[in-house]
Amino acid sequence: MCQIIVINKGEKEISTPRQFREHFGFEPAKDDHYEYVDEESCLCQCDVKATLENFNIPFKTYCGDYYVGLLDQVIGDEDISSIKNEITR
Numbered sequence: 001m002c003q004i005i006v007i008n009k010g011e012k013e014i015s016t017p018r019q020f021r022e023h024f025g026f027e028p029a030k031d032d033h034y035e036y037v038d039e040e041s042c043l044c045q046c047d048v049k050a051t052l053e054n055f056n057i058p059f060k061t062y063c064g065d066y067y068v069g070l071l072d073q074v075i076g077d078e079d080i081s082s083i084k085n086e087i088t089r
């Protein structure tokens with residue numbers, strides 16, 4: 001499964017480096033496993049996590065997808081693990 005970036009709870013989905021650049025205004029960082037980035041291919045070629053962190057963009061991850069924008073009602077992996085911690089405590 002290719003990673004995607006979900007904007008504002010599904011308002012928009014970003015699945016290629018070109019869409020990433022058009023939305024955020026800068027290039028996503030290349031993943032070390034790839035020689036070069038094909039703009040029209042999938043975001044797996046990019047290190048989305050490092051890029052979002054570098055630009056201080058808040059995000060959540062869920063099953064390999066990234067959520068950016070409206071996050072208050074998005075339940076990400078981090079939230080699920082903290083919920084599990086609550087239960088097992």
Ligand SMILES: [Zn+2]
Binds near residue numbers: 002003043
């Ligand atoms: Zn892919």
